[in-house]
Amino acid sequence: MSYFDAASAAPLHPVARQALQASLDEGWADPARLYREGRRARLLLDAAREAAADAVGCRPDELTFTTSGTRAVHSGIAGALAGRRRVGGHLIVSAVEHSSVLHSAELHEASGGTATRIPVDRTGRVSPSAYAEALRADTALACLQSANHEVGTEQPVAEVAQVCRGAGVPLLVDAAQSLGWGRVEGDWSLLTASAHKWGGPSGVGLLVVRKGTRFAPQGPADERESGRAAGFENIPAIVAAAASLRAVHAEAAREAARLRELTERIRLRVPGLVPDVEVVGDPVRRLPGIVTFSCLYVDGETLLHELDRVGFSVSSGSSCTSSTLTPSHVLKAMGVLSEGNVRVSLPPGTPEDEVERFLAALPGTVAAVREKLGAPTSRPVAEEAAAPVDSLVVDALGRRCPIPVIELAKVIGDVPVGGTVRVLADDEAARLDIPAWCEMRGQEYVGEEPADHGSAYVVRRLS
């Protein structure tokens, strides 16, 4: 079994396990108490805070432990917005943030605030100038991830931090995906992270609030963690989180180079091994362990099941793998194909031969899924239809991804060059995937028109 979903959760690092077990005996008491057991717990908590702060590059009193990365984001955004309420209620986030950031933005809007979502280019990257343009006199806070969790693209955090600092606006950096690889550079004001992403235990997040950043914790008052994280501290897990962060940092340079080479193999070789694939994300400015690609004419959920069956655990941003049946907001913001989407995120230590086995297994797995779906096996547009008609309508209403694109691909050869196909579809993924198919196959995407049910997506054959 090869676990290739480290971006969701990494298996426990041996150092984390050791620290957790060692501190179960010393770290269970209330660190606010004055007796022996409480003092011991306090010592462990203080030492963990110092170690984590050193790894992050901040002062210990700037760092609080939360119960998850999500909680760190929720508390960090709410506290920073409330701390600058007098300045205004405008929030800036990128369109490709983690859902905890985007859901915080939605709640902020529902509570009367405003939010600007910064678009990304086709690699998933924001531009600092877009942040500069979005900053307003009433901007209370800007948020930007250090690197994207679905495609691995690194964001220009230092530049955006500089832009924000120039305007006197704090920048919150969600460093969940990158902190295990090293410090976040730049003059940011707040930072959040999640221990189980770097091999620490579940149940620990970090919230860093730089001195001088206005911050007003929200929710009922609580004395723990400087009032920024309510509830009894989970000290054994905190100790394990801090110890494993130091451990992964010590191994980071060597392991990053190794994983980067392995993901580079996947990036370069998958398009040759599997027809009709789009590798997405920035090819250079990216996390070492993540590579993401989408396969035309493939149902993401079936592909995940098939890969699991042959021993590979990966995740997907395809609509059929989400509870809401919409494609990943990241892929949507990038404007790339979402069907048959596969994210491979290698945990540190992944052996080379597991990656080679994956590359060997992938082509047959994708081909089997495509065959089951009746997908076109070769490039059908190159074939000449017997009696072409100028315009065709494909009714894919009620059919889910990837069927609308498959139906389109099947008939495009039936219209002459210059002719059009109108695909009627009510699946949310079609809006993203039909234009992406056109770009991949060199056809013209004319546009979307309202139809009786769903939409009509119009495609002109160019070749």
Next chain:
Amino acid sequence: MSYFDAASAAPLHPVARQALQASLDEGWADPARLYREGRRARLLLDAAREAAADAVGCRPDELTFTTSGTRAVHSGIAGALAGRRRVGGHLIVSAVEHSSVLHSAELHEASGGTATRIPVDRTGRVSPSAYAEALRADTALACLQSANHEVGTEQPVAEVAQVCRGAGVPLLVDAAQSLGWGRVEGDWSLLTASAHKWGGPSGVGLLVVRKGTRFAPQGPADERESGRAAGFENIPAIVAAAASLRAVHAEAAREAARLRELTERIRLRVPGLVPDVEVVGDPVRRLPGIVTFSCLYVDGETLLHELDRVGFSVSSGSSCTSSTLTPSHVLKAMGVLSEGNVRVSLPPGTPEDEVERFLAALPGTVAAVREKLGAPTSRPVAEEAAAPVDSLVVDALGRRCPIPVIELAKVIGDVPVGGTVRVLADDEAARLDIPAWCEMRGQEYVGEEPADHGSAYVVRRLS
């Protein structure tokens, strides 16, 4: 070393440790994922939910795991209030709830809601009729602890639940102190608890919302735990929490009888061993492991340090042991002495001889603290003063608990029977402790008058 502060945090139960370690290998992955590791994590989470629900006496889909008891309370109260916003914004809590409940009530008031605090009698118990009288047409929620965390007094939860049910108002029961001893009886609507109170690990709380209870989770949207507890699930800790809850329930009847006998010894023998002591809390309707008493003329912080030095870890509700220098809100609501307060809360398994050692060590420890403070060693009011004057003023301004009471005790013999002593004090504890001293010593507490700085507390000598 004897750890007698189980009401703050219990050491990890062996079953919890075993379950935690066993599930570190199986429970680290994302239970929302469809691959092998995710399915294994999901199985563990589902099994833990079923076990915990069975122990609580609810349906599995009524129970969510939070990251602490405090979080369960915060989320439970916020969600229940929001779910019944249309009914109104009135909240009922008892005056002796855990701070997480009281702080939630304060936040609710600060947000425009109203709250009624139900008083308690001198044993710390509410009366169901007081809840009945407090219920209004706009009452959205009532809260009552199953048992008090500082004095161990059990509350009439079933009766209050019935009263609330009759009015169509949901009752939230904070069962943090009692759930390890068994199910909470009665027709409650919501229940909260904290695993580290019953020997489970830190980082796990329970929030139960009975079917049919209106509930609207607050905060940013999150798909985990039915939207009621944001952030990645800490499955190893959850598994350990559920396993240890079953384990302590299996041992509860036998261990409760044993601990009840041990705390009964302390209740009965301390007043004979240490002069000028008030044992507080209900002598019968109480938790098995908790006993609380207050010692006149003693500084709580010093007493805790001295007990720690001789090997006993206890806690205190005295003002000098709180960060705000105010006496415990529980002791205040009960109207009992707060100075020299000691809470002994025995963890399951406490050996009899540790309790005997405590009873042997206590008298000398209290006497040493009193001597250091210059407290009266015998009953000074029995001595006749040489030249009594009708009225005396004692200036204890700027002096902290227990000095104002010590100064009062020193001079009461200097006025004739019928004469008065006015104690000038600005320490918050004096307001509680001077009346309590009068009650303990058979003197008349005349009342409090405003003075230039602080207050004047007037006491009339009766004997």
